[in-house]
Amino acid sequence: MHGDSVPDSYVYVTEEGVARHYADGSVAALAWEDLAEVRIEGGSDADILYILLDHDGQSCVVPRSAVDAAFLARLRYLPDFDPERLGAAVNASAGESVVVWRSPEPPAPLPDFEYD
Numbered sequence: 215m216h217g218d219s220v221p222d223s224y225v226y227v228t229e230e231g232v233a234r235h236y237a238d239g240s241v242a243a244l245a246w247e248d249l250a251e252v253r254i255e256g257g258s259d260a261d262i263l264y265i266l267l268d269h270d271g272q273s274c275v276v277p278r279s280a281v282d283a284a285f286l287a288r289l290r291y292l293p294d295f296d297p298e299r300l301g302a303a304v305n306a307s308a309g310e311s312v313v314v315w316r317s318p319e320p321p322a323p324l325p326d327f328e329y330d
Contacts, residue, residue: 227282227288231244232244234275234280245268252313294318295315299314300315
């Protein structure tokens with residue numbers, strides 16, 4: 215059978231967040247308001263990954279092949295986001311992981327515990 219192969223995932227960027235839908239039906243999603251960190255994991259130009267993390271360590275991984283102008287524009291709206299740092303990280307050598315943005319807001323404090 216000839217034709218286009220089915221991609222292993224689709225990435226949707228909305229005003230609310232990012233969602234990656236995998237071929238097996240699973241979904242990894244992250245709301246922009248919950249975003250705590252953006253990392254770039256380098257390899258060859260074709261396999262660069264944008265790793266989005268929340269304060270609880272949940273992630274949504276966006277491959278470079280799924281990155282479009284809407285995704286990059288939304289990153290630029292993050293407080294104190296530095297596009298030059300992003301560009302440098304994307305051009306980093308293979309195998310590196312570079313944090314390009316962290317939320318200026320600290321994670322929510324742990325609840326107060328009462329000790330006897």
